[in-house]
Amino acid sequence: MKKIVILAGGYSKEREVSLQTAKSVYSELKRKKKYKLKIIDPDGNLVKNLRKYKPSVVLNLLHGRYGEDGYIQTVLENEKINYTHSGVISSSIAIDKVISKKIFNKKRILTPKYFVYSFKNNFTKKQIINKIKKKFLFPVVIKPINEGSSVNVFICNSNNIFKNLNKLKDYGEILVEKYIPGREIQVAILNNKKLGAIELRPKRKFYDYDAKYNPKANTKHIIPINIDRKSLNKVMNIALKAHKILKCRGVSRSDFRYYKNKFYLLELNTQPGMTSLSLVPEIANYKGIKFNTLLEKILKDAAINK
Numbered sequence: 001m002k003k004i005v006i007l008a009g010g011y012s013k014e015r016e017v018s019l020q021t022a023k024s025v026y027s028e029l030k031r032k033k034k035y036k037l038k039i040i041d042p043d044g045n046l047v048k049n050l051r052k053y054k055p056s057v058v059l060n061l062l063h064g065r066y067g068e069d070g071y072i073q074t075v076l077e078n079e080k081i082n083y084t085h086s087g088v089i090s091s092s093i094a095i096d097k098v099i100s101k102k103i104f105n106k107k108r109i110l111t112p113k114y115f116v117y118s119f120k121n122n123f124t125k126k127q128i129i130n131k132i133k134k135k136f137l138f139p140v141v142i143k144p145i146n147e148g149s150s151v152n153v154f155i156c157n158s159n160n161i162f163k164n165l166n167k168l169k170d171y172g173e174i175l176v177e178k179y180i181p182g183r184e185i186q187v188a189i190l191n192n193k194k195l196g197a198i199e200l201r202p203k204r205k206f207y208d209y210d211a212k213y214n215p216k217a218n219t220k221h222i223i224p225i226n227i228d229r230k231s232l233n234k235v236m237n238i239a240l241k242a243h244k245i246l247k248c249r250g251v252s253r254s255d256f257r258y259y260k261n262k263f264y265l266l267e268l269n270t271q272p273g274m275t276s277l278s279l280v281p282e283i284a285n286y287k288g289i290k291f292n293t294l295l296e297k298i299l300k301d302a303a304i305n306k
Contacts, residue, residue: 001036004029004299005055007072009041012064013151021061021274028292042072050079057302058083059295061274064147068271069095077304084298085250086270087306094246094270095146097175104265107245109238111265112257114177116145119169125162132161132176139179144171155179180266182259185225187239188272188283189252190294191301194236196283199225221279223286227258235263242268250301253280 008022009015022039029035040049042062050058058081062072068085070092076083086094093099097114104111113136123131132140142164143153152171154164168174184202188195201220225232239254242265253272257264272280274295284294 001034002057003036003053003055004038004057004059005050005053006037006039006059006061007042007067008039008061010062010064010067010072011042012062012067013147014063014067017273017275018061018063018067021063021278025059025061025274025295029295032292042066047075047079050081055081057081057299059299059302060085060271063271063273064151065095068269069146073306077306080304082302082304084302086246086248086252090247090249090306091270094248094252094268097143097145097267100246100268103245104242107241109242109245109265110262112141112178112180114175116173117142117165117176118173119165120172128161128165129158132158135176136178141175141177141179142168143175143177144168145173145175180257180259180264182257185227185235185256185258185263186279187236187254187256188280189240189243189248189254190280190284190297191250192240192244194240195251195280195289196223196287197225197232197236197239198223198279198283198286199227200279221282223282231258231261238263238265239268246270247306249303249306250298251280 006022006026008018010018026037026039029037038053058076060072060083066072068091070088073088073091077088098116101111101114115135138157140156141153142156152168156164184200185197187197199222203218235256242254243252246268248270251272253269255266257266274281281291281294
C-alpha cells in the first residue's frame with residue numbers, strides 16, 4: 001500500500017484554507033483504499049516526522065508562504081521525497097509577483113502595469129497620489145508581493161489609497177498595479193496540458209479571499225464560458241505558455257482579466273485550492289475528470305529534481 005503524506009496547515013495566512021483542502025482530499029483518497037494516508041501540519045519536527053513515516057509521495061496542499069514559495073519544496077528535495085506540484089525555482093518565481101511579471105513582460109504576455117512601492121520612502125498622501133497619477137490613473141490595486149488567495153488585496157481610489165497602504169505597512173514593499181476592469185477568467189493547466197477555463201462573477205467588488213472561500217459570498221461560477229472559440233483558445237494558450245515558461249509541474253491556475261478583447265494575466269498559482277468551492281476540481285469535473293481521478297493525475301506527476 002502506497003504511503004502518502006498530505007502536507008497541510010503551515011504558517012501562512014492561508015492556513016485554514018489549506019486544512020480545509022486537506023480534509024476534502026483525505027476523505028476522497030481514503031475511499032480508494034489503496035493508500036496509507038497521514039496529514040502532517042509542518043512544524044519544527046517536519047523532517048523528523050517525514051523520516052519516521054517514510055512516505056513514497058508527499059501531496060503538498062500548503063498555500064502561501066513556506067508552502068508554495070520554494071521553501072517546503074527545498075526541504076523535500078533535500079530529503080529526496082517525491083512531491084506534487086511545482087519545484088523550488090518555479091514555485092519561488094510564481095509566488096513573487098514582481099519577478100513573474102518581469103518574465104511575462106519579457107515573453108510578451110500581457111500583464112497590468114505596476115510599480116513596487118517601498119514604505120521606507122515615507123511618502124505623504126499627496127506624493128503617493130502624484131506618483132500613481134504619473135504612472136497610471138486611478139483606480140489601482142495594491143497587494144503584497146508574495147501572498148496568495150487575494151490576501152490583503154485592495155482596489156483603491158485617491159480617497160482611500162493612503163488608508164489601505166497603511167494596512168500593508170508590515171510587508172515593507174508592496175505592488176501597486178493598474179486596475180483592469182472586465183471579466184474574471186481562470187484557466188487550469190494539468191501536467192503540461194490545457195485543462196479548461198471558468199468565468200467568475202463575484203457579488204463582491206472582485207474575486208477576493210471571501211469570494212473564493214465563503215459559500216455565502218455567492219460568487220457565480222460560469223462554465224462553459226460565453227466566449228468565442230478563438231478567444232477561449234487564446235487565453236488557454238497564454239496560460240499554457242506561462243506554465244511552461246515558469247517550468248511549472250502538476251497543476252497550475254492562471255488568473256486573467258478580459259477587457260476590450262485583451263487578456264491580462266494577473267498571476268499564476270502553483271498550488272491552487274482543492275476544496276469543494278475550488279476552481280480546478282470544478283473545471284476538471286466539467287471535462288469529465290472526477291475529483292479522485294484529478295488527484296491521481298496530480299500524484300502520478302510527483303517527483304524530485306524538478
